[in-house]
Amino acid sequence: MYSVLFNKAEESSRLAGAKGMNLIKLRKNGLPVPDGFVIQTNALTRFIEDNQLQGGDEQMGRAIMNGTFSKELKDELTASFYELRESYASAAVRSSSASEDLEGASFAGQYETYLNIKTEEEFLGKVKECWASFFSARVSRYKEKMQNDITEPLMGVVVQGLIESEVSGVIFSRNPLTHDDRELMISASYGLGEAIVSGSVTPDTYIVNKETFQIEKEIGLKEMFMFSQAEGVAEKETSTDMRSRFCLDDERVKELAELTKKTEALYGYPVDLEFGIAENKLYLLQARPITTIEQDQKAADEKREFMMTPLDQKDFWLNMEANIEGPVSPLFASLIVPALEYGLQQSTKTFPVMGVEIERVKLHQGRIFSKQKKIAEQPPSEQTEALFPVLAERMYDIINETFLPFYKGLDELAHVTHTPESALDAFQKLKAFYLKGYEEHFNIIFPQVALNMKLEAMYGQIEEENSTLLYEMLAGVMNKSLETDRHLWLLAREVNNSPALRHVFSTYHADELPQTLLQSEEGKRFLQQVGHFLEEYGWRSVKSHDLIEETWAENPYFALSNIQNYVRSGYDFDSEFGKTIEKRKQLYASFLEKIEDDGFRKTFDRYYQWTLSSSVVKDDHHFYIDAMLDAKARLCLLKIGELLKEQGVIDHREDIWYLYGDEVEEALTSPEPMQEKAAERKQLLRDYQLLEAPAYLGTPTAEQLQVAEQITGSITEDEKNTEHHIYGLAASSGIASGPVKIIRDAGEFSRFSSGDVLVCKMTTPLWTSLFQDAKAVITDTGGILSHAAIIAREYGLPAVLGTRAATDRLKDGDIVTVDGTSGKITIVKRASY
Structure with a gap:
């Protein structure tokens, strides 16, 4: 017997193929x-x-299509087909491999489905196509990937009455x-289900709680629907009413x-x-076990656990x-998100002074979000x-003992030619160090x-009131950011002391300076001096906290541009x-005079001196950890990118940034082309850059908002804002007026002019370098x-931060007054365009 009706077959009959067995099981159970x-x-x-067929998969597929049915086989199959057609206008013919949809080997989508089959000739032709699909190249690759060793051609075919679905789905x-x-x-969505299975439409989505039957739903575009016609299947656009x-x-x-x-x-x-x-x-057309769940769960837990x-x-x-x-x-997300989570979890437990513990850190639309819980605040x-x-001193001990030795190793790796084994070892060590590094960071x-x-x-x-003055009493302490600026300024002094160099820096654009300087001894x-500067201070990237942009050490343009700015200003x-x-000393002396209690004055002075001496921690840890780790990791990873390019995994070495860490490790073990995936991710990153990221996700309680603002500053726009006033955090005292210049990234630095008010999302x-020319600073966050x-x-500029709205509410050329003492920005005059 070569064909059997659903209601007469044995449930366990492996001869039916997996899809057939499932349908038999469902039908038998009502x-x-x-x-x-x-x-x-x-069959x-x-x-x-x-037909005495033999050969490899490719030859077998073609041979089956050219073969003929014996009279016995043809008579039995067509008899079953005509019997079914007595009850249904047409049939659906689907492949049913014995290895399809079985546990551990879901071949869903690898075989064939044919709809609206009406004639004997169509029916027998589609049966042969289903059989031939067992030998197709794509199925062979899939079987190989699944390590499926089935060699016997166990391919059944399901023939089912076609339901002319008005609505269908999965x-x-x-x-x-x-x-x-x-x-x-x-x-x-509307029409036959193939439109959804093939991904041709954006369906409506319903999430249903299996106990309460509570429904969450999201409407889809439902762009078209498929339907049967006299011959075959056609598509038609849905109406506006159907879509809405x-x-x-x-x-x-x-x-x-x-x-x-x-x-x-x-x-x-x-x-x-x-x-x-x-x-x-309602009809049930197919059912199969979800055999990929363990794989999906493993991917979520082990490989993409940091994805929200x-x-x-x-x-x-x-x-x-x-x-x-x-x-x-x-790639940076793969390194930094687990590192931030680990470091924050360890440190919020060890130092619970802010009244929060970090539960998780995850990635959403390319942005990094943290989830915290309130705990008892402790002194x-x-x-x-x-x-x-x-x-x-403690910070520098950690940097010298933990970070600098590791960086020495990264420097060596930035100049090696890797084997897959050495590249994998280097990447895994880097990944592990990010965890250690951010534990020490916090x-x-x-x-x-x-x-x-305290x-x-x-x-x-x-x-x-006016806690801003406290932090102005802590300014004027040399840190690595200021030290970098001072060295650039000293190089600019050398330029100004040389008529020839001054002529070059005054005449040529910054991107012309390297080539022009090479034309004279x-x-x-001077370029050698800049090179020595970059060896020590060049470990910062154009895009802080990522790997995708050049470091200063790679390109002297950035340092020369800053030197040129000092020369001109x-x-x-x-x-x-x-x-x-001097201002710091005067402010502190004035404040001490206000303290009447001698004991309290001595206690305050002790804590103040400790805070003053540790004020370098903020910028110096950023210099040696945040910036330097990413910059040196970039150069190390570029060498791994070169190997992946040679192996045909990516087209360019810098495409490595668009692979996740687990994909890099997998590619180094078993190289497979990933050019298309890298290109898609690159475009997606550009798309994410255009999105306005929310300050938070979910619906926080008033207490959660209060805790969050302790950590990051304001996360909502101030309710006092009006058409002519924007309020934020008073961060640096003083009042200044000037034209707004909105700067969104380092690529726009050249747009900034002396006397502008710097308006941006945040700064690193x-x-x-912009602060020397700015009249005042306004940010959205911070x-x-x-x-x-x-x-x-440090630069004595009025600053209002954390406005949440400045880059949206202000435009280039608007004249504003920035009051860094009260935290108020007044829009004096709107720019006319």
Whole structure:
């Protein structure tokens, strides 16, 4: 017997193929499956024998299409077909491999489906096409990938009455996005189900709680629908009315949910179903076990655990944009997100001074978000207090013992020619070091935060308002950012002292300077000096906290551009820095006079001196850890990118940034082309850059908002804002007026002119060069200890930070007055265009 009706077949008959076995099982258990029959796998064996076929997969496929049916085989198959056609206008013919849809080897989508089959000739032709698909190249590759050793051609064919579905769809009994067993997901659209299976339409989506039947739904475009015609299947665009409404009502969704639960209970594990609805009757067209769930779960837990799921987004997550401006590249995300999570989890437990613990850190649309929980706020422990006098020294001990030795190894790796084994070893060591590095990063930062909070509390006992002045009393201490600027200024002095060099820097554009300087001996000597500068200070990237942009060490343009700015501006670094020191001393002397209690004055002075000496921690840890680790990692990874290019995995070495870490490791072990994936990710990163990232996800409570603002500053726009006023955090005192210049990234630095008011999302040490020319600084994000606040105070610039709205509300050329003492920005005059 070569064919058997669903209702007469044995459930366990392997001759039916997997799809056939599933349909037989469903029909036998009373589920609404359309009638049909199975052409058993022995029919293909008989066909091969009758035609004496042999050869490899490719030859076998062609031979089957050219073969003929024996009279016995043809008569039996066509008899079953005509019997089915007595009840249905047409049939669907689908392949049913014995290895398809079975546990551990889901071949879904690898074989063939044919709809609206009406004639004997069509029927027999499609049966041969299903058989031939078993030998197709794509199935052979898939079998090889799955390590499937089935050599016997166990291919059955399912022939089923075609349901002319008005609505059809796919159901997953376990939410495939979140892997949540408590939810099922339905995707539905109009017409025959092939439109959804093939991905031709954007369906309506329904998430259903399997216990309460609560429904969450999202409308899809449902761009077209497929339907049967006299011959074959046609497509037609949906109407505006069809697109604007859901294709299933809530009662039908609940009915589908009940059917899914019943089917899942029958199998005993998660399933995916295909259904159709015709003349108000529901049909179950296919069911198969979800064999990829363990693989998907493993990918989510081990490889992409740091990616935020829809289920995650129901919780409150805080955008970490004040520290890491997104979006970030996939490879950097693979390194930094687990490192941030590990480091923050360790340090918020060790130093619980802010009243929060970090639960998770995850990536959403290229941005990094953290999830924290409120804990009892505790004063610094005795162990933490004992660190206060030595915070800076302690930081340098950690840098010298942990970071600099590792960087020496990275420098060597940036000049090697890798084998796959050495590249994999280097990458895995780098990945492990990011975890260690960020544990130490926060181990350095959190005790300083505790000290600052302690001093703020003491300051508040004397001055209830204007805490900005406290931090101006901590300015005027040389740190690595200022030290970098001073060296650039000293190089600019050399230029000004040489008529020949001054002529070059005054005449040529910054990108022409390297070539022009090479044309004279004096110019060459100056470039050597710049090279020595970059060996020590060039470890910062154009895009801070990522790997995708050049470092200063790779390209002298960036340093030369800054030197040129000093040459043209006439800025005197030492003179201005001396003024900042003098202002600090005067402010502190005035403040001490306000303290009447001698004992409190001595205590405050002790904590103040500790805070002053540790004020370098903010910028110096960024110099040696945040910036230097990424910059040196970039050069090391570029060498791995060269190897992947040679192996045909990517087209260009810098395409490595668009692979996730697990993909890099996999490619080094088993190289496969990933050019298309890299190109898609590159475009996606560009798309993410155009999105306005939310300050937070979820619906926070008032307490959660308060805790979040302790960490990052304001996360919502100030309610006091009006048409002519914007409010933010008073970060550096003083009042100044000037024209707005909105700068979005380092590529726009050349647009900034002396006397402009700098308006931006946030700043990093790379932005420090703009401060010498700015009249004032305004940012969307950032708090009192952010980079923008610290450098504004060092340069004596009024600054209002954390406005959440400045880059949207202000335009280039608007005249504003920035009051850095009160935190108010006044729009004096709008630019006319």
